[in-house]
Amino acid sequence: MIEVRNLTKRYGSTLAVDALSFDVRPGMVTGFLGPNGSGKSTTMRLIMGLDQPNAGQARIGGRRYRDLHWPLREAGALLEAKAFHPGRSAHAYLDALAASNGIDRRRVDEVLDLVGLAGAARKRAGKFSLGMAQRLGIAAALLGDPPVLLLDEPVNGLDPAGIHWIRDLLRSLAGQGRVVFVSSHLISEIALLAEHLVVIGQGRLLADTSVAELSAGAASLEDAFLHLTGVSTDYRGHVAVSGAEPGGWITQRKEGSS
Amino acid sequence: MTVLTGRAPAGHYRFRHVARMEWIKLRTLRSTWWTLAVTAVAGAAMAIAIGLNTISKSADLTNNVLAGVIPGLLLIGVLGVLTMTGEYSSGMIRATLAAAPRRPLLLAAKAAVFAAASLAVGEAASFLAFFAGGAAFRHGISAPALSQPGVLRAILLGGASYCLIGLLGLGLGAIIRHTAAAIAVLVAGVFLLGPIVGAAARGLAAYLPVFIIGNSLTTTKPQSCVGAAQCVHFLSPGVALAVLSLYAAVALAAGCWLLVRRDA
Numbered sequence: 001m002i003e004v005r006n007l008t009k010r011y012g013s014t015l016a017v018d019a020l021s022f023d024v025r026p027g028m029v030t031g032f033l034g035p036n037g038s039g040k041s042t043t044m045r046l047i048m049g050l051d052q053p054n055a056g057q058a059r060i061g062g063r064r065y066r067d068l069h070w071p072l073r074e075a076g077a078l079l080e081a082k083a084f085h086p087g088r089s090a091h092a093y094l095d096a097l098a099a100s101n102g103i104d105r106r107r108v109d110e111v112l113d114l115v116g117l118a119g120a121a122r123k124r125a126g127k128f129s130l131g132m133a134q135r136l137g138i139a140a141a142l143l144g145d146p147p148v149l150l151l152d153e154p155v156n157g158l159d160p161a162g163i164h165w166i167r168d169l170l171r172s173l174a175g176q177g178r179v180v181f182v183s184s185h186l187i188s189e190i191a192l193l194a195e196h197l198v199v200i201g202q203g204r205l206l207a208d209t210s211v212a213e214l215s216a217g218a219a220s221l222e223d224a225f226l227h228l229t230g231v232s233t234d235y236r237g238h239v240a241v242s243g244a245e246p247g248g249w250i251t252q253r254k255e256g257s258s
Numbered sequence: 259m260t261v262l263t264g265r266a267p268a269g270h271y272r273f274r275h276v277a278r279m280e281w282i283k284l285r286t287l288r289s290t291w292w293t294l295a296v297t298a299v300a301g302a303a304m305a306i307a308i309g310l311n312t313i314s315k316s317a318d319l320t321n322n323v324l325a326g327v328i329p330g331l332l333l334i335g336v337l338g339v340l341t342m343t344g345e346y347s348s349g350m351i352r353a354t355l356a357a358a359p360r361r362p363l364l365l366a367a368k369a370a371v372f373a374a375a376s377l378a379v380g381e382a383a384s385f386l387a388f389f390a391g392g393a394a395f396r397h398g399i400s401a402p403a404l405s406q407p408g409v410l411r412a413i414l415l416g417g418a419s420y421c422l423i424g425l426l427g428l429g430l431g432a433i434i435r436h437t438a439a440a441i442a443v444l445v446a447g448v449f450l451l452g453p454i455v456g457a458a459a460r461g462l463a464a465y466l467p468v469f470i471i472g473n474s475l476t477t478t479k480p481q482s483c484v485g486a487a488q489c490v491h492f493l494s495p496g497v498a499l500a501v502l503s504l505y506a507a508v509a510l511a512a513g514c515w516l517l518v519r520r521d522a
Contacts, residue, residue, distance in 0.1 A: 049359050050352060051521040066359040069270035077356055085287065085348040092286035093353075100279035100357040101271055140353060144266075 001025055002047060002148060002179055006056030009042055009203075016042040018203035019056065024181045026147070029174045031194030031211075032183035035229050039203035040183040041079070044152050048077055060148050072101040075148040076141030081133040081157060083140075086126020090117055090136050093125060094143060103144055111139040116165075130157030138166070148179040155189055167193050187225045191215075201229045276358045276367035283350075284341065284371060293337045294375075297330040297420070298383040304329055305387035309394030319402045320409050323391025324416045324476035330383050331423045331471065334376050335444050338427025341372055342513070343437040351522050361517045365432060369510055372428055373421050380420025384413050408478030415475035415495055422506045423448060423467065429509025432517055456490075464492045465501060474498030 002024040009017040017039045024030045034040050045051045047058040049065035057064060060075050068074045084093045094108040112121045115135040120128070125136060134157045141149055151170070155163045170193060174180040184190045190197065190211075197214055199207040206228050207214060211221065218224035284290055305326030312322055345351040358364045388409075392401025404410050427444050434440040452468035463469050473492040493501060 045521075048352075048356060050355055052519075068359065070266040071271070071359055072357050073266040079352055079356075080349060083349040083351075083353040085283075085344060085350050087287050087289060088283070089286065092282060096279045096282040096286070097353060097357050099282055100275050102267070102275055 003059045007053050008055040010054050016203050022198050022208045026179045027177050028195040029180045029193050030196040031190035032198050034200040036185050038201050070101050072144035076146040077150040078137040078141045079152050081137050084125050089122050090125050091121040111142050115139040151182045187222050191221045277371050280368045280371040294379045297333045301326040301330040301383040301387040302390040305391030306394040309391040313397050315399050320412045321477045326387035327416050334420045334424040335427035338424035339431040339440045342428050342431030346435045355522050365514045376424035377421040381417030384417035388413050412476045412478050419471045422502045425506040426509050429513045432513025460490050463490050470498045470502050
């Protein structure tokens with residue numbers, strides 16, 4: 001289980017994450033939803049201990065990330081595609097990560113096979129397309145066969161077949177009783193994947209609810225989401241943001257700034 | 259719902275696990291091997307050039323040919339910088355810290371692996387420079403032998419200076435995090451500052467890395483003061499080694515302090 005309690009992060013005068021509290025439970029996919037710039041990536045970085053919170057804390061299985069005994073066996077994360085050196089092969093990259101947590105080297109070939117990179121494993125990873133980089137990131141997250149997975153925008157750069165593949169993969173991982181926490185700014189993507197939703201806007205919790213509950217009482221899940229986030233969106237463009245204009249809310253936002 | 263099996267074993271990840279990761283990371287970059295090869299070859303090439311042009315039998319011949327280590331020091335210093343800044347420029351730091359979130363342990367493992375690799379290559383380069391330079395002597399000058407007083411010490415300390423400059427680079431990389439800026443500081447501090455400070459304040463010259471290496475570590479004879487006005491009291495080899503080690507240790511300690519406190 002991931003427990004987030006009163007998590008707060010300030011960058012200069014900007015409050016990126018504002019007293020956020022929620023739990024992510026095992027056995028289902030939990031979507032982490034919010035407009036770009038709402039603090040999703042920052043929250044994930046705080047959970048992973050990459051950034052230090054100004055207040056509050058996040059725990060994975062009862063421990064802060066930096067106190068985990070075998071981090072890669074306890075939590076796997078995809079925070080950004082291309083968290084690897086371009087000169088190193090996919091195989092060498094995973095080999096190094098496996099060594100750090102005493103993971104059997106045979107597991108490297110296993111996960112490369114699982115994500116469909118077995119054929120490109122010895123090539124310099126710098127030559128990878130965004131989709132391949134994303135697959136390598138997913139391989140790294142799965143390397144330690146962890147019970148907790150955090151994935152920040154995992155469908156980025158994947159083609160339709162890849163998107164279908166990751167959807168099935170994440171659902172089956174959740175079905176095995178794992179914690180699967182997936183962020184996205186695409187409500188349509190999350191609607192197909194998640195059972196539970198944590199919705200934030202401007203770093204604050206807007207909803208912690210099941211998909212069914214959120215969409216009840218609105219014309220669609222997208223309408224419900226827009227209604228929820230409409231009051232707390234940073235980068236709203238001049239184009240009116242309303243439920244009457246599906247999709248319009250994405251177009252005016254900064255790319256990749258979430 | 260399937261119950262998860264194969265949970266993590268007892269105990270926790272340790273220095274040796276992280277060191278293995280760092281060793282794999284170091285040896286799986288082609289640039290590492292290129293840099294180390296060029297380091298050794300450049301040392302030998304410069305030593306040969308010095309050997310061919312040495313005409314004074316009374317000079318400290320060992321010290322002369324070991325001046326060949328200087329270009330290699332620059333390269334290994336840059337490799338030290340890149341070992342750290344490459345993590346940030348590539349985004350690898352996030353994967354590294356996800357695998358080993360205890361940051362002082364990570365930096366210690368990184369520094370230990372780099373120290374071992376750069377010491378091995380440094381000693382090889384230093385011996386190579388000594389023998390290549392010695393073989394190139396002309397004008398009836400015979401090469402110094404390893405058995406002569408101070409010669410072996412000078413070669414070994416010449417090799418150790420690669421390791422220490424490399425660690426200084428790694429520490430600067432951890433402090434500055436940007437490749438170009440860290441290399442600029444390294445080059446300025448080690449190679450450019452020397453002549454400038456040396457000219458402005460002679461008393462400080464003995465403590466500058468380039469003079470420590472050139473005039474204290476790689477010499478066989480104690481420096482004598484002939485012209486009293488121009489006299490610089492260079493450090494003894496032991497003190498010089500301690501001072502250079504201190505520079506590397508301070509850079510690494512500052513880098514560690516910042517690594518722990520800063521967001522990655």
